[in-house]
Amino acid sequence: MLPDATAIASLLERAGIVGAELSSEGGPGLVVRVERAQAGAVVQGLKDSDHAFVFLVDLFGIDTGEHVDIVYHLRSIARDEELFVKVAHEYGSDLASVWETHPAALMPERETAEMFGLTLSGHPNPKHLLLTSGSAPMLLKSVEIRTAEEVRNR
Amino acid sequence: MSDARDTVAHAGWLTADKPSLPDEIPLTLKRVPSGVDEVMTEHLVVNMGPQHPSTHGVLRILVELDGEEVIACESVVGYLHRGIEKLAEHRRYSAVGTLMDRGDYVSGIHNEMAFALAAEKVADIGVPRRANWLRVLMGELNRIASHLVWYGTMGLDTGAMGQFLYAVRDREDLLDILEDVTGQRMMFNYVRPGGVLNDLTPRAEKKIRAFLSTFDAYLDEHHALLGGNEIFQARTRGIGVIDKETAIAFGLTGANLRASGVSFDVRRDRPYAAYDEMDFDIPVAESGDIYARYLVRIEEMRQAARICRQCIDGLPEGEHTAKVAKVLRPPAGEAYAAVESPRGELGVHLVSDGTDRPYRMRYRPPALFGLQAAEAITPGTFLADAVAIFGSVDVVLGEIDR
Numbered sequence: 001m002l003p004d005a006t007a008i009a010s011l012l013e014r015a016g017i018v019g020a021e022l023s024s025e026g027g028p029g030l031v032v033r034v035e036r037a038q039a040g041a042v043v044q045g046l047k048d049s050d051h052a053f054v055f056l057v058d059l060f061g062i063d064t065g066e067h068v069d070i071v072y073h074l075r076s077i078a079r080d081e082e083l084f085v086k087v088a089h090e091y092g093s094d095l096a097s098v099w100e101t102h103p104a105a106l107m108p109e110r111e112t113a114e115m116f117g118l119t120l121s122g123h124p125n126p127k128h129l130l131l132t133s134g135s136a137p138m139l140l141k142s143v144e145i146r147t148a149e150e151v152r153n154r
Numbered sequence: 155m156s157d158a159r160d161t162v163a164h165a166g167w168l169t170a171d172k173p174s175l176p177d178e179i180p181l182t183l184k185r186v187p188s189g190v191d192e193v194m195t196e197h198l199v200v201n202m203g204p205q206h207p208s209t210h211g212v213l214r215i216l217v218e219l220d221g222e223e224v225i226a227c228e229s230v231v232g233y234l235h236r237g238i239e240k241l242a243e244h245r246r247y248s249a250v251g252t253l254m255d256r257g258d259y260v261s262g263i264h265n266e267m268a269f270a271l272a273a274e275k276v277a278d279i280g281v282p283r284r285a286n287w288l289r290v291l292m293g294e295l296n297r298i299a300s301h302l303v304w305y306g307t308m309g310l311d312t313g314a315m316g317q318f319l320y321a322v323r324d325r326e327d328l329l330d331i332l333e334d335v336t337g338q339r340m341m342f343n344y345v346r347p348g349g350v351l352n353d354l355t356p357r358a359e360k361k362i363r364a365f366l367s368t369f370d371a372y373l374d375e376h377h378a379l380l381g382g383n384e385i386f387q388a389r390t391r392g393i394g395v396i397d398k399e400t401a402i403a404f405g406l407t408g409a410n411l412r413a414s415g416v417s418f419d420v421r422r423d424r425p426y427a428a429y430d431e432m433d434f435d436i437p438v439a440e441s442g443d444i445y446a447r448y449l450v451r452i453e454e455m456r457q458a459a460r461i462c463r464q465c466i467d468g469l470p471e472g473e474h475t476a477k478v479a480k481v482l483r484p485p486a487g488e489a490y491a492a493v494e495s496p497r498g499e500l501g502v503h504l505v506s507d508g509t510d511r512p513y514r515m516r517y518r519p520p521a522l523f524g525l526q527a528a529e530a531i532t533p534g535t536f537l538a539d540a541v542a543i544f545g546s547v548d549v550v551l552g553e554i555d556r
Binding site for chain 2: 027029055057058063071073077080125
């Protein structure tokens with residue numbers, strides 16, 4: 001369910017997060033966009049708040065063409081609310097792990113880092129999850145998939 | 155568990171020479187160490203899989219053993235990775251269903267449905283009522299088929315054989331029905347944006363009624379055969395306990411979450427298709443052990459049959475699909491749609507840029523979250539129990555690897 005945007009805005013303010021942008025237009029729900037440096041604090045603040053976003057539904061990336069958006073899909077079980085936190089990362093930049101707040105992020109973070117060519121910091125096991133080491137970051141738009149003919153003539 | 159660090163300690167990621175977590179986490183922390191502990195017993199690192207009969211697909215588990223006790227374990231996945239999310243960006247909306255089928259190949263209907271729902275949301279397509287009821291009917295039949303596979307293989311993991319044959323006998327009937335309606339036994343491609351591919355034929359309806367007339371009695375037999383077995387109970391009661399906090403922390407969904415005492419079901423809490431018109435119960439257990447997960451799934455099969463009966467008796471008249479353009483071009487936007495697949499919340503996060511292909515499709519694999527929870531609770535148990543624990547969370551590698 002959609003949480004109240006003003007309540008979330010004041011909650012973030014109380015947690016000391018400035019410059020968060022909230023919108024629910026054309027998105028999957030209420031989207032909170034924050035600075036990269038604040039991502040960990042926002043996720044922790046939302047978990048500790050009285051809204052209790054304790055459940056990390058999913059963590060994944062979107063290549064927007066200008067940067068990589070990392071999306072944290074959070075859920076509050078107590079209030080039955082859903083929230084999407086989006087954080088813009090430059091290509092090849094560092095993805096700080098939130099596994100201490102949400103252990104559920106352990107494997108999705110490894111996958112997101114390898115698929116979008118980000119380095120993973122603060123993670124207990126930052127190896128590739130699905131791809132062989134050295135594979136191109138597949139989900140970047142700049143990485144083309146080969147046609148059947150290209151594979152045959154390889 | 156109030157602190158994630160407790161989970162890590164519980165997960166056995168701390169070694170004897172690193173009894174507590176430093177503030178700066180060393181990147182090598184989770185490497186399986188080899189050597190000897192204080193009592194000079196040699197630890198053995200065993201590589202189970204990727205072609206091991208109890209890994210439910212191509213899963214490789216590295217376990218460090220002290221005698222029979224698991225000290226640390228790490229799962230290695232990716233052997234079945236086909237790049238479904240990348241391929242989806244190069245296909246029209248109508249062609250993504252075939253990719254989704256190949257994700258979780260044991261419950262294809264649910265995968266297709268998750269994508270179809272997301273595409274309908276982003277393209278704003280209405281679905282006829284009859285199509286929604288058919289989706290529920292086929293989805294629940296598929297759920298029973300999937301849980302029967304789990305039931306059969308769960309017994310195999312704990313050393314029983316007979317129940318597998320009976321489970322496959324019943325699943326065969328279900329696959330016959332699904333083949334009759336969809337034309338395929340596994341890769342259905344039946345649920346499409348806007349509705350479903352085919353309407354129910356009189357022959358399929360007769361087969362479904364015949365199946366439902368005997369299934370409850372057969373289910374009692376299944377339960378007596380495995381759940382009533384003293385050895386199975388000894389192997390599963392109190393083993394592989396996932397408490398409520400751990401289940402939430404590791405993102406468990408579906409039957410695994412409900413077996414740990416959290417009553418969340420997408421069908422009830424985020425109703426899709428025609429679930430808001432159905433009358434069914436959601437089984438919840440408190441103990442969080444393997445036996446609780448077993449009981450929840452057995453009861454889910456009973457409830458699924460109950461939903462099927464309501465669908466077949468009350469199937470509304472009308473079209474089985476809406477009129478949808480051959481080439482969908484949804485406006486730019488984003489949508490998230492989730493279904494309750496037999497493994498948990500299967501979500502599709504779809505980003506459209508206004509063209510005829512998805513800009514980005516994220517497939518949330520519920521079994522991946524189950525796998526990491528199993529990996530976390532296994533240290534401290536016996537190797538034979540580890541096999542049962544990984545089986546009990548119902549991992550399907552096609553879905554984890556995508």
